[in-house]
Amino acid sequence: MNQLLMDVIIVGGGPSGLSAALVLGRSLRKVLIIDNNHPRNAATKSSHGYLTRDGISPVEFRLLVKEELKRYGTVKTIEDKVDNIEKNEKTFTIGTKNGSFYHTRKVIFATGMKDKLPTIPGFDEIYGTSVFPCPYCDGWEHKDTKLAVFGNKDKLFTYIKLISHWSKNLMVFTNGKCTLSDEQKKELKKHQIPLVETPIKKFQSIHGKLKKVVLIDGIIIPRDGGFIMTDTEQSSNLPAQLGVEMDEKGHYQTKEHGHTNISGIYIVGDATKGFAGIVGAASDGYETGIKINAELVEENWNKNLK
Numbered sequence: 001m002n003q004l005l006m007d008v009i010i011v012g013g014g015p016s017g018l019s020a021a022l023v024l025g026r027s028l029r030k031v032l033i034i035d036n037n038h039p040r041n042a043a044t045k046s047s048h049g050y051l052t053r054d055g056i057s058p059v060e061f062r063l064l065v066k067e068e069l070k071r072y073g074t075v076k077t078i079e080d081k082v083d084n085i086e087k088n089e090k091t092f093t094i095g096t097k098n099g100s101f102y103h104t105r106k107v108i109f110a111t112g113m114k115d116k117l118p119t120i121p122g123f124d125e126i127y128g129t130s131v132f133p134c135p136y137c138d139g140w141e142h143k144d145t146k147l148a149v150f151g152n153k154d155k156l157f158t159y160i161k162l163i164s165h166w167s168k169n170l171m172v173f174t175n176g177k178c179t180l181s182d183e184q185k186k187e188l189k190k191h192q193i194p195l196v197e198t199p200i201k202k203f204q205s206i207h208g209k210l211k212k213v214v215l216i217d218g219i220i221i222p223r224d225g226g227f228i229m230t231d232t233e234q235s236s237n238l239p240a241q242l243g244v245e246m247d248e249k250g251h252y253q254t255k256e257h258g259h260t261n262i263s264g265i266y267i268v269g270d271a272t273k274g275f276a277g278i279v280g281a282a283s284d285g286y287e288t289g290i291k292i293n294a295e296l297v298e299e300n301w302n303k304n305l306k
């Protein structure tokens with residue numbers, strides 16, 4: 001495999017990368033997926049909103065796709081971390097943590113985003129089980145329950161209004177002095193949504209289900225679950241090292257079909273969309289896979305290659 005020139009190397013084996021691999025495999029392309037298996041949604045037990053797979057575990061989802069990909073003999077997957085990439089005249093050389101090198105004509109970065117999560121004791125137990133970032137993914141399961149909204153950044157007010165669609169029994173925790181305007185605070189009062197600025201000491205839960213939010217002043221507030229606004233960062237800075245531009249939110253900038261400002265480098269999924277969701281990430285990968293195949297067809301036609 002190391003000596004072969006691949007058509008496409010896909011860095012990242014989440015829904016965006018796997019979807020690109022499927023359509024490229026069906027297009028007879030030599031594809032290598034390199035994935036180090038740290039997906040963004042690793043904390044959650046069930047993923048929602050993907051047709052025919054509503055409620056599937058992310059682990060099972062990936063296994064099912066990998067099983068499907070076995071039909072296409074030109075698609076290989078390896079578990080490794082890509083840690084360097086070099087642009088040659090017409091190809092790229094990719095180096096991995098395990099010391100392997102691979103050569104390819106095109107590269108798709110499907111590397112996703114990472115959430116920066118609070119370090120408050122008890123948070124790891126509840127994240128992905130009863131506290132989530134996205135109401136479209138997990139709001140239905142928590143409708144009409146006693147919910148917490150955690151956050152204190154731009155768009156907090158919009159986020160609170162959104163979550164209030166799933167439950168009217170809300171409390172907002174800003175874990176320190178809140179950034180909402182006086183007008184927005186008045187609006188919360190009008191809608192009977194209490195605002196708690198006192199820092200949080202810890203979370204108490206049973207089997208991952210949030211039970212109590214304990215504040216540093218000793219006050220204990222019962223809650224059944226919650227939603228959190230997270231800060232994020234790119235999982236991979238390799239595209240930035242190559243010169244791919246980012247927008248002000250830290251998402252890689254792409255033109256149509258995942259093209260970047262670097263010829264031969266494509267970016268799909270959360271890394272460019274921020275939070276694509278599984279179906280959005282898969283759609284992104286599919287669209288870019290089709291475009292890359294068309295470009296390879298064109299390049300080969302002009303060179304009279306097979």
Ligand SMILES: Cc1cc2nc3c(=O)[nH]c(=O)nc-3n(C[C@H](O)[C@H](O)[C@H](O)COP(=O)(O)OP(=O)(O)OC[C@H]3O[C@@H](n4cnc5c(N)ncnc54)[C@H](O)[C@@H]3O)c2cc1C
Nearest residue numbers: 012014016036038040041047048082112137269270277278
């Ligand atoms: C708690 C939580 C719950 C969610 N629930 C839902 C839900 O119910 N429904 C829904 O639609 N969406 C949900 N999402 C969002 C969804 O997980 C993402 O939108 C989706 O996974 C994005 O897909 P992706 O392929 O872009 O990235 P990812 O799925 O994050 O995959 C990126 C992959 O790239 C790999 N990678 C990164 N860098 C390298 C490198 N240098 N070398 C090799 N591999 C690398 C990572 O290990 C990872 O496997 C949830 C997110 C979270 C955080």
